[in-house]
Amino acid sequence: MCGIAGFIVGHQNLEESKVKITRMINSIEHRGPDSTGVLVGKNFSFATARLSIETIKNGDQPVITNKSRFITSFNGEIFNYKNIIKKYSFSHNEINSEVKLLAKLFELKGCKFIDEIEGQFAISIFDNKKKKLYLFRDRFGIRPLFYKKKNDLFIYGSEIKSIAAYNEEVLQTSLNSIASTGLFWSNINDSTSFEDIKQLQPGSYLVYEKNKTEIKRYWNNPLSVKNKENQSRNFIEILKDSLKKQIHGEVGFCSYLSGGVDSSAIAYLLTEIQGSPIDTFSIQFENKEYDESEAQNKIQKIIKSNHSSLKISNIDIVSNFEKVINHCESHLFRTAPVPMFLLAQHVKKSGHKVVFTGEGADEILLGYDIFGETKIRKFWSKFPESKIRPNLLKKLYYYLPQFNNDRYFEITKHFYKQNLQNQEDSFYSHQVRWNQYSTVKNFFNLDNNNFEKVNMKNSFLTSLPKNFKDLDSMEKAQLIEINTLLSGYLLSSQGDRVTMAHGVEGRYPYLDDSLTNELAKISSQKKSPGLKLKNILRKSLEDYLPKEIVNRPKFAYQAPEAKAFFDNKKGLSIVEDFIDGLSKNKKLNKKSFISLISKFKDPNTSSRMGFRENMAFVIGLSDHFLKKCANNWAIKKNSQNKKIKYEYYN
């Protein structure tokens, strides 16, 4: 696992190129603390900061192949690389690392090589003969890749700060990103939280030639392909295959253990595969509202793992918020990435470089409440006056206070009844959730027509498969989740960015290419019959783990939000600093924020602040820190690095 960076430019002398590429790779050194390789040319340079996981000795990058024609560097893991070597009978002496395999396969097959690669990756290949640059990103967007194009300059990097480092430029945060985070909870399509910086979308590749950029999608989520089978293998067998494939590398592994069924299944199977207890890690909260330690202890006792948990307090959240923003490089709608950042640090300190996580299971196996909500609303819509049908909502949202008390059910029901009949809407599943935007929007200066909900939804629709409208309501909801929250937030702000901050690599067995292909063939009905969410996983686990673990209802991972900033000195000083910055921040509505902060400060009104107010606060505060970070990225830094191995290309 690594960080990569590079550029192509019209005219530049060798020394200037060297300074710039050094600055770029230095800025993301945390991603690859083990070794750094830089290739300097006049009109282009490429660099890799490497975290050694596999082929530790032979994996130096970038590699130059085919008589200096191709320059290849990459960040990630290719899980099927041994199979590919076998398939093409490549010589083990010649192809002794993943990066060399990628170079070789590209020479052989051109861009089509990507269809054979399974894994999590961002790949850069430069063809110096044709002066063409190719960038590839994995199917779900586990590994990041950003770029910027201006006139005859093209810059890319694993993190946005490496692009800023090229010219020591102060990047501007994007108003569009604030709107998008308020509505979808993430950036969408190729946009990022900074003006002029784009991300290569998951499952796509980019070709840059003669100042022109072309982007092609090489993969469509198999969910959008209609070809359902009724018979399939036992899910546990499928998951086990995926785990075996992903136990890849020479540095060992460990697992997160949240207490939920997804990570319990992983930790259990990893223990079985290894044949001895594994190391597991979890977050606990001082605040019992969010804490899952009881469930974690239950599964730990069964698998007898060497378990280590990290207790998180409000002070931890506020003290690390800025650092986390610096790594996430994104507007955030909740503080949940902070505990994940601290947990990865804890994993690193314990001597691990690779950690398995259950991320992706809820999207692939239909685990989220929103899938249940969609089913209930559809069922209810057939008989909207029914008194009984909406009662199912109580079963789904048993943990929310407004459902706990029968007294409020009539009015709460009304919120879910809005647009009940409007099933023609492509985003039927997300109608209720996205209503929050009407409140959140008022905290920001989003009067422009572009930020009307309907226009934003239309723009999102363009990134979805052409046959999206023909999919069933569950598949639609799944693709929406995958294209917004999963790739835009969970895999980045709660995933790659916070683990790589400490040089730790996440593994995502539920997002394995073979597993997702196999799962896509199974009908939604079979995955989750009725309201039995994630039934296919639960059912197949019943033979191995106790029912209380297997059938534990979903407990959404949450962390303390705005209130964490109002019950301690450190938090309050951050809030003061935020208020000071409001006059200079044209994106935030000063009056609304001043008012919001006074409500949070006043004990009589702080408990009246709901989900939407908390979300507005976190988005606003993240913009404040993003601006600070962008200023820091542009500060002149020492461009020396003794660790770097330079090569020159004349």
Added chain:
Amino acid sequence: MNITIEEIETDLIQYLKSGNPLMAKLNEIPKNDSLVELGYMDSFGIIDLVTYFEKKWKIKIENEEITVEHFGSINKMIKLINQKISIKN
């Protein structure tokens, strides 16, 4: 105890402004539109209001009264409170 509609209204608006950051900055609060549909409030907000009314006006709001018909706008809420207070007296 004689409480006028104006008193109920003033108190309600004052309460909304004190606790709702978006309404606090409004010069005029719309009285005939749904606060939910205008984006000022979600279901938590309604629960908060019910609790407040019962305490403030010492009235009892029945389960079947907590509906859009009675909470769909400021004027509807005032009407409900006013009815309850007059019955009590």
